[in-house]
Amino acid sequence: MELSDRKKKILAAVIDDYIQNAEPVGSKTIARNSGLGLSSATIRNEMSELEELGFLEQPHTSAGRIPSPKGYRLYVNELMRRYKLTVDETESINRQLRQRVQQLDRLISDVGAIAVRLTSLPAWALTAPAKVLIQRFDLIHVDTHTIIIVAMLSNSTVKNKLVHLPGQIDSETLVRLGGLVNANLTGLTEDMITSELVVMTERASGDKIGLSAIIAGFAIEILTEAGAGESYLSGVPQLLRQPEYRDPDKAHRVMNFLADGGKLLELPSPPTDKVNVIIGPENLAEELKDSSVIMAGYNAGDGLQGMIGVVGPTRIDYARVAARLKYLAAGIGKLLTGESHPPPDEDENDKGDAKL
Numbered sequence: 001m002e003l004s005d006r007k008k009k010i011l012a013a014v015i016d017d018y019i020q021n022a023e024p025v026g027s028k029t030i031a032r033n034s035g036l037g038l039s040s041a042t043i044r045n046e047m048s049e050l051e052e053l054g055f056l057e058q059p060h061t062s063a064g065r066i067p068s069p070k071g072y073r074l075y076v077n078e079l080m081r082r083y084k085l086t087v088d089e090t091e092s093i094n095r096q097l098r099q100r101v102q103q104l105d106r107l108i109s110d111v112g113a114i115a116v117r118l119t120s121l122p123a124w125a126l127t128a129p130a131k132v133l134i135q136r137f138d139l140i141h142v143d144t145h146t147i148i149i150v151a152m153l154s155n156s157t158v159k160n161k162l163v164h165l166p167g168q169i170d171s172e173t174l175v176r177l178g179g180l181v182n183a184n185l186t187g188l189t190e191d192m193i194t195s196e197l198v199v200m201t202e203r204a205s206g207d208k209i210g211l212s213a214i215i216a217g218f219a220i221e222i223l224t225e226a227g228a229g230e231s232y233l234s235g236v237p238q239l240l241r242q243p244e245y246r247d248p249d250k251a252h253r254v255m256n257f258l259a260d261g262g263k264l265l266e267l268p269s270p271p272t273d274k275v276n277v278i279i280g281p282e283n284l285a286e287e288l289k290d291s292s293v294i295m296a297g298y299n300a301g302d303g304l305q306g307m308i309g310v311v312g313p314t315r316i317d318y319a320r321v322a323a324r325l326k327y328l329a330a331g332i333g334k335l336l337t338g339e340s341h342p343p344p345d346e347d348e349n350d351k352g353d354a355k356l
Contacts, residue, residue, distance in 0.1 A: 024064025
């Protein structure tokens with residue numbers, strides 16, 4: 001059912017009030033504060049119909065109502081006024097980026113702390129997966145049953161692994177194997193390192209103890225780890241300042257989810273310069289079913305992207321938080337790429353499909 005303009009205005013007024021006050025909203029409050037020029041009785045009838053349609057809920061027997069996830073979704077997609085950052089806000093974000101970010105490798109963790117201050121919500125930042133390849137292997141003979149595998153990576157880092165072999169290996173075989181793994185297993189992505197390639201290396205080198213497979217497994221481990229990205233979490237105690245998380249069990253479920261960096265990496269990253277909003281039960285993670293997540297994508301250069309996000313009650317001030325995260329993400333992109341990014345266009349109207 002298509003809502004009338006009047007119903008949409010009343011729904012928007014209810015949500016705006018609830019975001020500010022965290023208390024069920026009654027028809028008299030809307031009649032007094034909304035400026036719609038409607039009587040309390042008219043608004044009460046409309047709110048009752050909005051409840052029947054699933055856009056509002058009545059948590060108690062009182063007359064007050066609160067938005068449902070369905071109501072928030074309509075609000076985010078169509079009803080909320082786009083928040084335009086003030087000059088003071090943009091200057092504050094830019095100043096914090098300049099002050100906090102001293103080294104590029106600290107950029108992402110510092111940005112998480114900035115996002116907490118901007119939103120008063122727990123925030124996380126995800127680094128873009130690195131495009132790393134193995135450039136060279138060195139196989140160092142320790143004794144007849146022990147070697148060290150050394151891998152030089154394209155990002156100038158070095159990884160090594162001490163291996164205790166199930167059988168003996170002589171120096172001549174090790175030298176021959178070293179040449180073959182450098183010919184066959186370098187410059188590849190993890191999906192290109194196949195069992196066929198390993199068997200071919202074993203046969204050509206005379207490797208009878210499976211060292212080729214050990215080296216290939218180490219290579220896949222290195223490349224997978226480099227391609228996963230990292231998450232940096234800040235401001236988790238901010239949750240406890242929200243009235244919705246006064247229930248310790250509810251708060252702990254969300255806090256435990258945030259503490260698991262692997263789960264954060266599974267959240268859907270928005271495209272560069274876009275914002276994704278996931279409301280309550282739209283979250284796939286059970287721990288976030290009563291919370292909302294707002295995420296902004298940033299350009300990390302070389303075709304890569306990362307993400308910053310916050311989590312809080314469904315009563316998040318969506319417009320304000322989304323605008324601030326979007327501007328912050330643009331600033332991160334500028335620092336990472338060295339390019340001059342214009343600030344996000346607050347007047348653009350691209351709210352469809354929960355992407356702001």
